[in-house]
Amino acid sequence: MSYPADFRYSKDHEWIKVEGGTAKIGITDYAQKSLGDVVFVELPKPGAKFTAGSAFGTVESVKAVSEVYSPVTCEVLEVNESLASAPETINTDPHGAAWLIKVRLQTPAEVQSMMDAAAYEAYIAEKDKEAHA
Amino acid sequence: MVNFGGWDMPVEYPATGGLIAEHMAVRTAVGVFDVSHMGDIVIESTGTNKESAAALAAVQHISMNDASKLAIGQAHYSALLNPHGTFVDDVVVHRTGHEGYLLVINAGTREKDFHWVRDNVRGFACTARDVGDHYTQLAIQGPRAADLLSTLTAADLPAVKNYWFTRGEVCGLPNVLIARTGYTAEDGFEIYVPSDAATSAMVWNRVLDAGKEFGILPCGLGARNTLRLEGRMALYGHEISDTINVWEAGLDRFCKMDKGDFIGRAALEKARAEGLRRTLVGLEMVDRGIARDDYKVFDQDGREVGYVTSGSPAPFLKKNIALAYVPPALAEVGTALLVEVRTQKLKAKVVPTPFYKRPR
Numbered sequence: 285m286s287y288p289a290d291f292r293y294s295k296d297h298e299w300i301k302v303e304g305g306t307a308k309i310g311i312t313d314y315a316q317k318s319l320g321d322v323v324f325v326e327l328p329k330p331g332a333k334f335t336a337g338s339a340f341g342t343v344e345s346v347k348a349v350s351e352v353y354s355p356v357t358c359e360v361l362e363v364n365e366s367l368a369s370a371p372e373t374i375n376t377d378p379h380g381a382a383w384l385i386k387v388r389l390q391t392p393a394e395v396q397s398m399m400d401a402a403a404y405e406a407y408i409a410e411k412d413k414e415a416h417a
Numbered sequence: 418m419v420n421f422g423g424w425d426m427p428v429e430y431p432a433t434g435g436l437i438a439e440h441m442a443v444r445t446a447v448g449v450f451d452v453s454h455m456g457d458i459v460i461e462s463t464g465t466n467k468e469s470a471a472a473l474a475a476v477q478h479i480s481m482n483d484a485s486k487l488a489i490g491q492a493h494y495s496a497l498l499n500p501h502g503t504f505v506d507d508v509v510v511h512r513t514g515h516e517g518y519l520l521v522i523n524a525g526t527r528e529k530d531f532h533w534v535r536d537n538v539r540g541f542a543c544t545a546r547d548v549g550d551h552y553t554q555l556a557i558q559g560p561r562a563a564d565l566l567s568t569l570t571a572a573d574l575p576a577v578k579n580y581w582f583t584r585g586e587v588c589g590l591p592n593v594l595i596a597r598t599g600y601t602a603e604d605g606f607e608i609y610v611p612s613d614a615a616t617s618a619m620v621w622n623r624v625l626d627a628g629k630e631f632g633i634l635p636c637g638l639g640a641r642n643t644l645r646l647e648g649r650m651a652l653y654g655h656e657i658s659d660t661i662n663v664w665e666a667g668l669d670r671f672c673k674m675d676k677g678d679f680i681g682r683a684a685l686e687k688a689r690a691e692g693l694r695r696t697l698v699g700l701e702m703v704d705r706g707i708a709r710d711d712y713k714v715f716d717q718d719g720r721e722v723g724y725v726t727s728g729s730p731a732p733f734l735k736k737n738i739a740l741a742y743v744p745p746a747l748a749e750v751g752t753a754l755l756v757e758v759r760t761q762k763l764k765a766k767v768v769p770t771p772f773y774k775r776p777r
Contacts, residue, residue: 320429320639321437323730324707342759344707346436346730347428347639 285313293404294355308383314408319345322374325367332360356394358387422524424454427637439640440732446632447559454524456549462516471542472516483673487512498681504657553617558605561631568627588623602648647773655726667697698748699770700739704763708739708756715755
């Protein structure tokens with residue numbers, strides 16, 4: 285799966301797609317692959333506020349629990365409710381239908397300090413090399 | 418790959434479907450696991466008097482089940498105990514001959530187990546040998562396991578009942594130990610072939626090839642764990658350990674107090690007289706949420722009463738299940754309990770175990 289050029293990426297394997305003053309946040313294809321079959325998603329309520337780097341939710345596969353971190357300072361506007369009944373969408377469409385939350389950006393400049401697609405692909409290639417070393 | 422007792426092992430095989438698909442293959446068709454990490458200890462009588470029964474006496478001394486009941490070609494579940502009546506490890510004891518036994522043990526405890534066995538059989542006219550490196554052990558598990566294996570061997574598989582074993586040619590290899598055992602709560606076999614890389618790869622590939630028509634998937638540690646959990650089979654370091662005794666773990670039926678003395682027996686006698694302080698129960702989550710290993714368990718008044726030993730989504734049962742230690746007063750089926758999942762206390766209830774029983 286390719287990493288969209290109009291997304292930015294975090295070292296914790298979240299992506300963010302900015303649309304004006306709001307943005308969608310999800311987890312990357314790399315993240316869903318290392319988790320395996322996702323069976324449970326726990327997300328915040330609209331109105332919740334997060335600072336960059338703080339955990340806003342949990343994604344669980346059969347074998348593991350993984351916290352999801354907000355790459356930016358934001359307020360939650362909307363939550364992807366469809367994931368409660370179809371968490372496996374995270375495995376099948378991590379960069380599209382399986383967005384987790386829609387947020388209002390507090391400090392848009394934070395997005396600029398995140399990795400672009402090329403930098404993220406280089407980052408995960410390095411991770412894979414470490415894992416197989 | 419994860420490091421498991423010094424072995425690099427796959428948690429799952431994502432390219433062929435991953436954990437849930439692997440679990441379902443074993444419940445509905447067949448799966449194959451490379452379980453070569455399991456340790457193998459051979460105990461045999463020494464000397465010329467092969468009827469001396471020294472090996473049996475040694476096995477009786479170090480394990481809690483009654484090995485005198487084993488016929489040649491038969492195996493049973495048992496455990497090695499500390500003097501406190503707690504677990505060194507659980508084992509499957511195979512009687513391989515008049516004066517020979519094969520103990521199959523866990524990877525994580527292999528070295529500890531072998532030293533413990535060697536030290537504790539010193540007083541008997543027998544030898545204990547660690548032969549784990551000689552074998553590649555494959556577990557072929559699932560309702561189609563017998564159909565699959567019968568295409569690779571001429572051995573009379575229907576004659577091999579549950580927890581019995583035979584020897585026969587498999588994939589052209591002579592004298593392969595074929596045991597109707599496993600750790601999945603499903604029918605299946607475990608075969609022990611020479612451990613050199615070429616032979617191991619040949620057998621693995623032939624099992625997968627022959628298994629295609631039966632819907633085989635290669636299975637990793639992840640499915641091994643969820644399958645054994647649905648079947649309420651103990652895992653060392655979780656349901657059993659050196660701080661948990663036999664009664665607490667509910668393994669009474671594998672512990673034969675009337676067979677004569679054995680290591681741990683006196684402590685178990687005492688523990689039985691004192692009564693249980695905690696017991697292993699099955700939990701099913703009522704609220705939305707997944708109980709995981711080591712999560713805390715509370716009663717309805719919010720008092721901490723125990724902990725989860727193993728917790729996971731159960732792929733076949735499609736429920737979130739767990740095994741947990743709680744006081745006996747809270748062990749009755751239907752008892753409402755709470756499991757702390759991150760910041761919330763979620764509702765759970767005590768349910769009968771095993772969670773899954775295979776249809777016969």
